[in-house]
Amino acid sequence: MRYITTSCTCNQRFDDSGFFGCVDCPAGTRPSLDNKSCVSLNCDKDQILRRDLLCPQCEWCPPGSIPDPKRENCIVKPRPPITVNGKPACDEFSVFNMDRSECIKCPNNLKASKDNLRCLNSCTDPLDIVQEDGSCFTCCNGNVPNYSRTRCVKKNTGVTTCSGDREIFSSDRSRCTACDPYTRAQRQNTVCLSDQCGANQIITWLGTCANCLAGERKVDQYTCSGSGN
Numbered sequence: 001m002r003y004i005t006t007s008c009t010c011n012q013r014f015d016d017s018g019f020f021g022c023v024d025c026p027a028g029t030r031p032s033l034d035n036k037s038c039v040s041l042n043c044d045k046d047q048i049l050r051r052d053l054l055c056p057q058c059e060w061c062p063p064g065s066i067p068d069p070k071r072e073n074c075i076v077k078p079r080p081p082i083t084v085n086g087k088p089a090c091d092e093f094s095v096f097n098m099d100r101s102e103c104i105k106c107p108n109n110l111k112a113s114k115d116n117l118r119c120l121n122s123c124t125d126p127l128d129i130v131q132e133d134g135s136c137f138t139c140c141n142g143n144v145p146n147y148s149r150t151r152c153v154k155k156n157t158g159v160t161t162c163s164g165d166r167e168i169f170s171s172d173r174s175r176c177t178a179c180d181p182y183t184r185a186q187r188q189n190t191v192c193l194s195d196q197c198g199a200n201q202i203i204t205w206l207g208t209c210a211n212c213l214a215g216e217r218k219v220d221q222y223t224c225s226g227s228g229n
Contacts, residue, residue, distance in 0.1 A: 010055030013038050030057060048072055090116040123149070126171055144172040162189045165208075181205050182222065197221070 008014060008022035013031045015021035025031055025038035032039045043049050043058035048067045050059050061067055061074035068075045090096060090103035095112045097104055106112055106119035113120055113135055123129070123136040129145045129152060131137050139145055139152035146153045155172060162169050162176035168189045170177050179185055179192035182203050186193045197209035200218050204210050212224035219225045 008035055010057070030055070043067075043071060048074055095119055144174070164189075166192075168192055184208060194221075 008031065011025050011030065012022040012035075013025055014035050015023050028041055029038040030041055031037075041049060041056060041058070044060075046066065047058040047060050048071050050057055051072065064077055065074040066077045067073070087100055088096070088103050090112065092111050093109065094103035094105050095116050095118060096102075103116070110119045112118070118135075120135050125136075125138055127139045127144065128136045129139060129149050131150075137152070142155055143152040144155045145151075155174070162185070164176070165184050166179045167176040168179060168185045168191060169175075176189075182205055183192040183194050185191075194203050195209045197203055198211075200212050201209045202212065202218060202224055203221050212218055216224040216226060
């Protein structure tokens with residue numbers, strides 16, 4: 001006796017009679033390896049689903065690669081993180097995740113604390129100081145940062161005398177700071193500004209006004225040139 005078998009397509013299984021007919025597998029399934037049933041298209045954790053084929057099927061990723069998050073392509077397997085005593089070694093710009101199994105970059109290029117448990121503030125507030133561990137602390141109770149912004153000190157209640165033409169009070173009024181070239185102290189030595197000079201005047205490096213000499217003309221706010229002919 002000779003048995004006649006049926007050859008089914010890649011998305012069909014044998015019918016219930018055995019090997020004499022084919023039945024389409026429902027959407028989301030595929031034929032089992034023996035073509036006797038339809039099984040889920042769920043792939044193994046190291047497999048991807050090839051939807052680009054005529055009949056979608058699971059495919060193993062080659063050595064050294066793993067499925068991408070959508071499990072549609074194989075990608076190069078990330079290099080294992082460098083570990084110290086079983087923990088990842090985070091750099092100065094990274095912090096540990098909750099279970100300390102990997103490192104996470106701090107946002108905006110902020111630095112991490114020495115224990116890599118938190119990202120540090122940029123310490124931009126006028127009353128902020130930078131502590132020894134690199135974290136920020138805001139001075140309070142009337143205290144202000146010292147000159148190096150490393151500790152809080154009592155605010156100088158005495159009025160520092162800043163009366164020079166090219167010096168102004170610091171933000172905490174604890175010292176005098178020099179003005180930049182071409183500016184001078186104005187508004188009771190609280191700000192450095194250029195003089196508002198006349199039409200044929202220039203600003204000197206002291207921040208004062210000077211007239212161009214006879215026969216000279218103003219080229220820009222800092223320069224007089226020779227004859228205007």
